[in-house]
Amino acid sequence: MDPEPLKVLAGELPSDVRQILYRHPAEAPAVLREAFGEYAAAAEARIDAAPRVTSSLHATIGEVETPQCLHEIVHGDCFEWLQQRAQDSIHAIVTDPPYGLKEYTSVEKGKLRRGRGGVWRIPPTFDGCTRRPLPRFTVLTEEDKLALKDFFARWALRAYRVLVPGGHVFIATNPLVSHYVYMALIDAGFEKRGEIIRLVQTLRGGDRPKNAHREFGGITVMPRSGWEPWGLFRKPCEGRVQDNLRKWKAGGLRRISQDQPFCDVIRSAPTRGIEREIAPHPSLKPQAFMRQVVRASLPLGEGIVLDPFMGGGSTIAAATAVGYQSIGIESDREFYEIAVAAVPRLAALAPNGDGNGSSWLSRSARDSEQPALFGQ
């Protein structure tokens, strides 16, 4: 690998980040992708034209034949959609909502698409490559916090109504704001069932005090983040879990295999370049991780998975890949169009061939049905 571009970039970075890049050249590209990515506006995306609705009934994923037309993709506001949806008609929600809340307003998305910054941190263009902007979550005012609490309180009540008893919610968050989201879900009636820890190396945190980094060279203001929390919640079951499973097909989580339960720590690499190219959304989650979470969300593999904040469609693609029915809602037309084109192509991607998340499964599980789906 040519180390020169990294050295140039290293000149722009804090010294501890620089050291990581020098000491771990093999991992550096993946870490940089997670931090800066390759986001480009949809108009500029280098994507082959993909059919909006696939006419083929099956796609080959590794050696697994998976039906493709299992999903419904809606352009709209999920609050309105949830309000109109029948009660007790969704079996699981897997979602990654907006957090700064500001970052997905039309004003901020306009700035993002024009490369003007705003709440989005636009990294400098380096070596001719465009890197992925990141929203800034660190500075939330009291007003922002109130808005966040109110947003999730209203959302949680609507989500609760449409989920069947025993239905689970997997909700991506971050350590700075997770408590607001979790309390809103609990106040709406959900039981907290745990947290899934996505172990992923990022460049968030780990900085010395701004403009005083020489004076306080031994200080980090916030820990360098190496994980992403996903809250796990459940609408209470009607009676015993087994009765609820029989009646509603929900209440538990699908095991990885007969001898391996679903685990709450999942090693995950940053989203691969090929996935970002297919679905150029600034917050796209990796298929290798999403397929594991989505698969666990329907204990019997029956029912409907909903992603009300669909973005580029990673949840819906994962559901299609594991053979589940799903519905995705996206309020932004450009992201909606990206998802319509991307979902069949992401779902049909072969398992990761680059070692993404390769070591978390036991030998027995690797020998079972998982490898073809998750790339182990």
Ligand SMILES: C[S@@+](CC[C@H](N)C(=O)[O-])C[C@H]1O[C@@H](n2cnc3c(N)ncnc32)[C@H](O)[C@@H]1O
């Ligand atoms: C963090 S992103 C989701 C990214 C997604 N997990 C992926 O892998 O591409 C959140 C998405 O929610 C959308 N959104 C925000 N408010 C919404 C609403 N009220 N209804 C539907 N979608 C909304 C945003 O436009 C954004 O694309």
